[in-house]
Amino acid sequence: MSLLNFYSAAAIALLAIGAYCVASKRNLIKIVMGVEIVTTAVNLNFVAMGIRSGALDPLAPIYAAISMAIGAAVAALALALVIQAHRHYGTLDSSKMSRLRW
Numbered sequence: 216m217s218l219l220n221f222y223s224a225a226a227i228a229l230l231a232i233g234a235y236c237v238a239s240k241r242n243l244i245k246i247v248m249g250v251e252i253v254t255t256a257v258n259l260n261f262v263a264m265g266i267r268s269g270a271l272d273p274l275a276p277i278y279a280a281i282s283m284a285i286g287a288a289v290a291a292l293a294l295a296l297v298i299q300a301h302r303h304y305g306t307l308d309s310s311k312m313s314r315l316r317w
Contacts, residue, residue, distance in 0.1 A: 222263030229256035243297045243307045247290065254286040 229252055236249025258279040265275020297307065304312050 219263055219266050222259060222266070226256045226260040226263060229253075229259065241309050243300060243309055244294075246309065247293045247297060250293070251286065251290055254282065254289075258282050258286075 233249045233252030233256060236252060237246055240246055240249065261275050261279045261282065262271075265272035300312060301307055306312070
């Protein structure tokens, strides 16, 4: 198995785990963690696709680093929204938040 196939298989596994977390969990923190796992899979795929004939394209890790910085900002914003939702509704269960409450 070549290195590109190994990294691509790992990225697909991470993508499946993250999609499962987003689709099946009700806790908002677990949903945010699932989204972050999906972004990790995308970053790994960026780096894996940058490998050509045994050499690493220098642009691929730069894209991954920029994506990680943006992902950190998105995660911080999502967790801030989770904190506000917990203060407002008193729970982190997304199914109990379906009703609007003022």
